[in-house]
Amino acid sequence: MSRTVYVNGAFVPEEAATISVFDRGFLFADGVYEVTTVLGGRLIDFAGHMARLRRSLAELAMDAPADEAEILSIHRELVARNGIEEGMVYLQVTRGAADRDFAFPPAGTKPSLVLFTQEKAVSDNPAAEKGLTVVSVPDQRWARRDIKTVQLLYPSLAKMEAKARDADDAWMVENGLVTEGTSNNAWIILADGTIVTRPRSEAILHGITRSAVLRLAEEAGHRFVERPFSIEEAKGAAEAFITSASAFVMPVVRIDGAPVGAGVPGPLSRRLRQIYIEEARRTAI
Known part of the structure; x- marks a missing residue:
């Protein structure tokens, strides 16, 4: 129709x-x-x-x-x-x-x-149960990624490279540090439960879901820090996830072929997704 x-x-x-x-x-x-x-x-x-x-x-x-x-x-x-x-x-x-x-x-x-x-099914997305796999690629976009422009050719190419490497998405890397995913913000969770995501700057999109998750995590009493991280640190993290308007909070279970934590969606990623969906239903207009 x-x-x-x-x-x-x-x-x-x-x-x-x-x-x-x-x-x-x-x-x-x-x-x-x-x-x-x-x-x-x-x-x-x-x-x-x-x-x-x-x-x-x-x-x-x-x-x-x-x-x-x-x-x-x-x-x-x-x-x-x-x-x-x-x-x-x-x-x-x-x-x-x-x-x-x-x-x-x-x-x-x-x-x-x-x-x-x-x-599109967003609340009951099956990917949330199995988690996503990502690969790293160089970030070759223009410098003003904080502006949400329609210049999406390179993220599209990066997404296709991920698919060619049997992965779901790509995390882009600049000067040795992760900037973001092809259409999402990137996060890791350390062994002590600290949530880490890159701070807002011209290097990344200022995600609306990102801001909401930071607020909800703080309200729930979880520790977080806004700083860059490397692919190697992400591989050694306890958990990883992405956030976006279409994915909400989506666990990442493998990075460049290496399992993150136990290689399955972790408890805090799952909890943050649940909290976000509950808040989204409550405040939607």
């Missing part, structure tokens, strides 16, 4: 959706995006995603295509029209359509706004 999508002011069937060949998202990857999870037909961490969207737009001197209330209304309408109980709403904003030029378009050029849904 065809999905209903949203393109520049109109809800249309996906097969009828069009956008200009001169759109700068197509020509220059001149755009940003957000992905908001749907659980029980409601939106998770919507305010956090909108705050990050505003920041991304500001960092690129890009105009907002609509106010937050209108964007929320579009999300809810798409969820309702497509009958999404669990899944994602993808939003993309570009600088709009203009004749191809490296210089920005003339002032007043209207940004493009596109949204669509993806139905």
Whole structure:
């Protein structure tokens, strides 16, 4: 059955959706995006995603295509029209359509706004029971990874390298230290129970789920520290996991072929996933 999508002011069937060949998202990857999870037909961490969207737009001197209330209304309408109980709403904003030029378009050029849904099991994902395997790859992305741009070619290539190496995902490494996964933040848990994840900077995406997990871990009394770690330290950790809007908290059980801890999802990773899902259900809008 065809999905209903949203393109520049109109809800249309996906097969009828069009956008200009001169759109700068197509020509220059001149755009940003957000992905908001749907659980029980409601939106998770919507305010956090909108705050990050505003920041991304500001960092690129890009105009907002609509106010937050209108964007929320579009999300809810798409969820309702497509009958999404669990899944994602993808939003993309570009600088709009203009004749191809490296210089920005003339002032007043209207940004493009596109949204669509993806139905996906997120709360009962079977991967959470067996855990993920990851491999390490060099981080060859641009330096402003804190801006959630649509420049996703290298993460896509890294994901495909992971699949070619019979792994689920890749952790990217720069100057000997893990930055993040292809579409997620990376974490380890030390033998004494300390949770470790890289601090926010221009080197990583400021994950909305990451921030929520840090807050929930602190509220539950778990120790954590924000610092970089190496692949070798991760291999020797008691547990490892990733966080993202679509994965929530997902255990990692092997890194470059070496088991992490016992090689199965650990108790604290499992507990953090449970806490996050409970909080997400409670606060979804």
